[in-house]
Amino acid sequence: LMTVVNYSVQDTFGNNEFFWAGTQWFEEVLASERFHQALMRNLIFSGLILAIEIPLGIVIALAMPKKGWGVPVCLVTMALPLLIPWNVVGTIWQVFGRVDIGLLGHTLEALGVDYNYVKDPVDAWVTVIVMDVWHWTSLVVLLCYAGLVSIPDAYYQAAKIDGASRWAVFRYIQLPKMKRVLTIAVLLRFMDSFMIYTEPFVVTGGGPGNSTTFLSIDLVKTAIGQFDLGPAAAMSIIYFLIILLMSWVFYTVMTTADQEKR
Known part of the structure; x- marks a missing residue:
């Protein structure tokens, strides 16, 4: 330091x-305008990640079983993406999105969709966002699920007696009880997405142009690339x-x- x-x-x-x-x-x-643009990319990326991963994580957590053999299966499945190293995630999606050999890129091309994350900035952003959602939504799911299973059954029994709808149960019972874990999920995902480096660097190298050059990538280019x-x-x-x-x-x-x- x-x-x-x-x-x-x-x-x-x-x-x-x-x-x-x-x-x-x-x-x-x-x-520097370059610094301002990189900072703005970070803020936009973090905002999009939160807008997608938090609601999606809540929905998946609500859909997961609370009892039975399906619980460990779902938990292990959710944990798998979190165990994959960041550079491996980038490599997977780099190959996955290639038009010539990648499953995603080749399928989209066969459907007539013009997709090329190497040349199109929008495609590059979509690829990086989808990659992050695939990698980190599981963290939100596990945190929300932990909050849901901690709710006593008595709350649901009382709601059933009162004739509460599913929306009322979610709004007045589940959501308040998930407040703390959601706070943790939001802040962790914001900080982590704001510091993103490895995945987009492996997939796009900050390109095309500077479209996915976040602060961390710009810092490395300045220190190592330009010395x-x-x-x-x-x-x-x-x-x-x-x-x-x-x-x-x-x-x-x-x-x-x-x-x-x-």
Whole structure:
């Protein structure tokens, strides 16, 4: 960390010679249109991920059995995507989406759908989003399922006696009881999606163009591809502060939820 801080306020031309730069790199990064665009991609991506994965996770959790042999089968099935390493997930979807040999790409082409994530930015975004949904919706499902199975049967029995509809049961019994796990799911998925790197880097490399170049990918390109250590270090610190802010929000929300529960 201190090395990054050191690079962020200095400039080097090699031969282990450093020159004081002050806040120059921070000013350049914060004023950079490239940084703003990458940050906006992160925010849009995280927003789309939450809008898809949270409702989908709730629906799947509600559909899962609460008793019987189907419970362990469903839990194991849901856990499988979470056990796959990130780089392997990227490789799977890279091959899966190829038009020549990939099942998805070849099928879409056979149906007359013009799909090519290598050339079309929209297709690249759709591929990355679907890949993330496939990989991480299971986490939301498992968290929601844990909240559902913790609800005592007495609540459902009382609702049945009162003649409550399924929507009323969900709104007044299940949803309030899932409030805490949903808070955890939302914040975990937001933070994780905001830091996404490996999967889109493997699938698209940040392309086509810069359409899927998120902050993490832009940081790696700046540090390793261009060897601009000063701007990369400044960007790292700014990125770190953003994550730190989100962590503080996570802690604050969780603390508030605990206090309300008591």
